[in-house]
Amino acid sequence: MVGKQLPLSYIARNLWVRRVTTLLTAAGLGLVVYVFATVLMMSEGIKATLVATGTADNLLALRKGAGAEINSGVSREQATVLASLPGVATGADGQPLLSQEPVVLNNLPKRGSGKPSNVTVRGTSAVGLQLRPQVRITEGRMFRPGSSELIVGQAAARGFEGAGLGETLRFAGREWRVVGVFDAGRSGFDSEIWGDSEQMLQAFRRLNASSVVLRLQDPSAAEAFIARAAADPRLTLDLQPERQFYESQSRGLATFINVLGLTLSVIFSIGAIVGAMITMFAAVASRTAEIATLRALGFRRPAVLWAFLLEALLLSAVGGLLGLAGASAMQGVNLSTTNFQTFAEVAFRFVLTPGIVLQTLLFALAMGLVGGFLPAWRAARLGIVDGLRSG
Secondary structure, X not given: OOOOOOOHHHHHHHHHHXXXXXXXXXXXXXXXXXHHHHHHHHHHHHHHHHXXXXXXXXXXXXXXXXXXXXXXXXXXXXXXXXXXXXXXOEOXXXXXXXXXXXXXXXXXXXXXXXXXXXXXEEEEOHHHHHOOOOOEEEEEOOOOOOOXXXXXXXXXXXXXXXXXXXXXXXXXXXXXXXXXXXXXXXXXXXXXXXXXXXXXXXXXXXXXXXXXXXXXXXXXXXXXXXXXXXXXXXXXXXXXXXXXXXXXXXXXXXXXXXXXXXXXXXXXXXXXXXXXXXXXXXXXXXXXXXXHHHHHOOOXXXXXXXXXXXXXXXXXXXXXXXXXXHHHHHHHOEEEEEOOOOXXXXXEEOOOOHHHHHHHHHHHHXXXXXXXXXXXXXXXXXXXXXXXXXX
C-alpha cells in the first residue's frame, strides 16, 4: 500500500459527514465568488452594450482630438467633402449613406425618484436609421422630418419621465412629442433619444454636427479610405471604425468597475480563506486518530497531504458553483450607470460568458488551495504514535 492515494470517495464522504460545517463554509466562499463573478459580468455587460452600438461597416468621423461626440464638431462643408470621396456607399436613391448627427447631453428626471440624470439626445435621419440595422421601432412610428417629434430607446423610455410613447418632453426651449420607441438590440442606443437632425441643430443653436457616420462600399477598404481622408487638407477629422470607437468608450468605465470590484473581492476573499482554513484545521483536530491509522496502514505523508488538500479544493468547488449559480441569476437584471467618457447614462445587463465561468472557478479553487494548504500540511506531519495517543 506504500505510495497509494486515498480514494476520492473517502474525501467526499468526510465533507458529507460534516455537511453543516461544509455548507456554511461553502456558502461563505460562494458569497465571495458571487461578488467576483458579478463584477466580471458587469464589466462584460458594459463592453457588450457599447461595442454592440457600433456597426462593422460604418466609419465615424470626429473633430481631431475629440474623445467623444459631445465635444466634437464637424462642419457641413467637411461632411460634403466626406460624401464626395470615392468608396462611400450609396442608397437606393443614389445618395451617399452618410448622416450628420448633432449629439448633446440633456438633463431629465428619472422615473420614480425624480432625480435628474444625463441622457444623450441625438439628431439623425432616415439615413441614420438605415446605417444602424440593429435599431428597429417596436412601438409607434418614425419621427417626421422637420418636426419636433422624437423616437426613444427602450431603456430611456423606461428610465426617464416624459420619455414614454405619447408623452411630451420639454428641452431646448420647445416641447417634443415621443412618437416611437425603438429597440437597439441591447446596445448603447437603447439609452438615447433621437430626433430630426436639422431640428436639433436649430433648437440647440448649433451650426455644426457633432459627428458624421458613413458606410463604405467595401468595409475591407476602411484603412485606405481613412488614409485618403487624412491626406485631404480640408478635413481636420479623425475617422475610425464605429465599433472601435464605441469599444474605446467602454474602456474607462469597465476598467474602473474591474479595479473596484476585484479589490473588494480580494478583501472579502481573505475572510473566506480564513474561514476555510479554520474549517480544515478543525477537521484535522477531530480526526487525529483516523489520520494516524491511515499512516499505520501504509499511506505515506504525501498521500495524506493530497487527501486534505483535495478536500479543501472540493469544498471551494462547491462554494464556487454556489456563487456561480447566484451570479447567473443576475443575467436577467438591467442596470444603468454613467459613462465616464460621455457623462450620459447608459443601460446595460450582466453578461455571463464561458471565460467568466472559468475565471470564477479558478478563483474559487485558488481560495481553497490557499486556505487548505496549512491544515493539509499539519495533517501530513502528524506522527503515528502521537495521533493514536491523542485519539
